[in-house]
Each structure stands twice: as structure tokens, then as C-alpha cells.
Amino acid sequence: MRNLLDTKTLARAEAIRILDVAEDMRDTQSREVKKLPTLRGKTVVNLFFEDSTRTRISFEAAAKRLSADVINFSAKGSSVSKGESLQDTAQTLQAMGADAVVIRHGASGAPQTLASSGWITAGVVNAGDGTHEHPTQALLDAFTMRKRRFGDDSRGRGLDGLAVTIVGDVLHSRVARSNVWLLHTLGADVTLVAPPTLVPQDVSAWPVRIVYDLDEAIAGGPDALMMLRIQLERMNAAYFPTEREYSRRWGLDAARLAALPDGSIVMHPGPMNRGLEISADAADSPRSTVLEQVANGVSVRMAVLYLLLAGERDTNDTEEGAR
Numbered sequence: 001m002r003n004l005l006d007t008k009t010l011a012r013a014e015a016i017r018i019l020d021v022a023e024d025m026r027d028t029q030s031r032e033v034k035k036l037p038t039l040r041g042k043t044v045v046n047l048f049f050e051d052s053t054r055t056r057i058s059f060e061a062a063a064k065r066l067s068a069d070v071i072n073f074s075a076k077g078s079s080v081s082k083g084e085s086l087q088d089t090a091q092t093l094q095a096m097g098a099d100a101v102v103i104r105h106g107a108s109g110a111p112q113t114l115a116s117s118g119w120i121t122a123g124v125v126n127a128g129d130g131t132h133e134h135p136t137q138a139l140l141d142a143f144t145m146r147k148r149r150f151g152d153d154s155r156g157r158g159l160d161g162l163a164v165t166i167v168g169d170v171l172h173s174r175v176a177r178s179n180v181w182l183l184h185t186l187g188a189d190v191t192l193v194a195p196p197t198l199v200p201q202d203v204s205a206w207p208v209r210i211v212y213d214l215d216e217a218i219a220g221g222p223d224a225l226m227m228l229r230i231q232l233e234r235m236n237a238a239y240f241p242t243e244r245e246y247s248r249r250w251g252l253d254a255a256r257l258a259a260l261p262d263g264s265i266v267m268h269p270g271p272m273n274r275g276l277e278i279s280a281d282a283a284d285s286p287r288s289t290v291l292e293q294v295a296n297g298v299s300v301r302m303a304v305l306y307l308l309l310a311g312e313r314d315t316n317d318t319e320e321g322a323r
């Protein structure tokens, strides 16, 4: 794997390979082999132009558990405030020896630009770009669903026939986009539930069913119900019902939680707006996989860094193999 930029173009076999390697990584962690020597001598740069808790810290933990060196860059407090460009910032970090750059950026397409520009030779991992994609979040979500469904018999499997309902601010959600593409590739049936103003205009081209009524979607009996964060920071007043109305019509509360079928799980990528899209009852219930998702994120990011920096290279990598 040369870069990981999106899930839309990720083939089923590649996705399953990442999930299977993540299983191996998880096994090493559960055997209390906390540190593997695999990426000794490699340097991973976390290049974050937007805030993050889970993604940045879990990439750092993943890199360190594989014995890589980690450089954390945050745009806040950096020379970006003096006008330094993405090109100059990335090239400066590459000059310090970056082998992989994990980038989060507010502009959709920034990781693709970095990967295709020729500015740097390091592999690029998209850690969330604008409202476009967040591929490692979708991979850790798929890993969590697969683990819940198949347990220790997960390796080699997709998510064929799994009913997944994604609820909320789809318009602004890179998590929703990455999940839709990956879940479709893995064979799941995806339903989106959102207020009409928070459905993207191009959704007719997505492989999903759209429902506007959350109770109707819950009555359909989803295997996984994924609640999205309302992105108030990206919200225009024209898009958003009042918080009270949103919570009443599209929030997951105790009554809706009780209406879910036995065995269905409640997911949220975090950070959560408790009391808005999800109640404390739901977030902390035994059905909730929120913290499981966080823990699985480290294994999945270990797998991605491993495949990027130590794994087999595909044919496109051959001429760059000497870098």
C-alpha cells in the first residue's frame, strides 16, 4: 500500500487485508506484547491542521507500538499562522526524515493533493479531510462490526448482508462518506437517516437507502445503529433544526434504544454531543461500542502503518521502492 486516501477506491480484498492485519495486531496487544520492532528506524509525522483526540493519539500509539519514531505537528502554534503553505510545511517535515505523513486538514482533498503533488516521497494517510473522507475511522468501525458479528472467526470475512443505519449530520460528515463506501464494498446494506436539510445533494449517487424518520428506521431492525456527531462548527443556521427539535426527532434516547432488536449495537465515532444526538443512557449502555471503537482504532492504525511502511508493495510502488 502506497497511501491510504479514501475508502471509495479501496478494493474489497485490500480492505479485508487491512482488517485481517488489524486482527493480528490486536492479538499481539491482547497477549501483552505491547511493542513490536517492525517499524524501528521509521518516522511517522502526524500533521494535524484540525483538532483531534482519538485519531491523533491512536496514530501516535500505533506508531510507537510498532517502534517507529513519531513527530506530532499541530497547526496551532506553528509557522502556519505566519502563512507557511502546506507544501512548505510538508517538505520541512520530510526534511526531518518523515517516512509516512498522517494528515488531517479542513480542506477536502488536501491529502490527495499532498500524495499526488510530488512535494514529498513519504506515504500519505488521510486522517480526515474537510467533509470528504476519514478512511481509518470507517475501517475501525468495520473492524468493530465484524468482530461483534464473527468474534474470533472474523478473518477473511466481509460484512455481507449486515444492516447498518447511519443517523444524523450526513451533510458534513466525512465519517458517513467513508463508512458508506466501505460498508458497500464489504457487502453491508446501508440506510441513512437525517433531516432533509442535512442530506447531501449528490446522495442519489450513493449506494444507500434514505429514510427521514428515525423510528421507522429502528423498526426495520438494524444490526448496527451509527449515530453521527452534529457538527455545529460547520453548521449554517439554514441547515439545522433547533437542538431541541433535532434531539426529539433524530436523537437516540432510552425509548429508541429499547426499541432496537436484541443483539444490535450502537456506534458513535466520537466526540459525542451527549443529550443532542445521543443520550447518556444510549452512550453508556451495554449495546454501545464507543470505547471498543476507540480501542480497535489503535489496532487498525497499526495495520495501516505496517502495510504502508513494512508491508508488500503493489506494482505502482516498484519504481519508488528505493526511496
Ligand code: CP
Binding pocket: 051, 052, 053, 054, 055, 056, 128, 137, 269, 270, 271
Ligand atoms: N472520530 C474522530 O475522528 O475523533 P477525533 O476528532 O477526536 O480524532
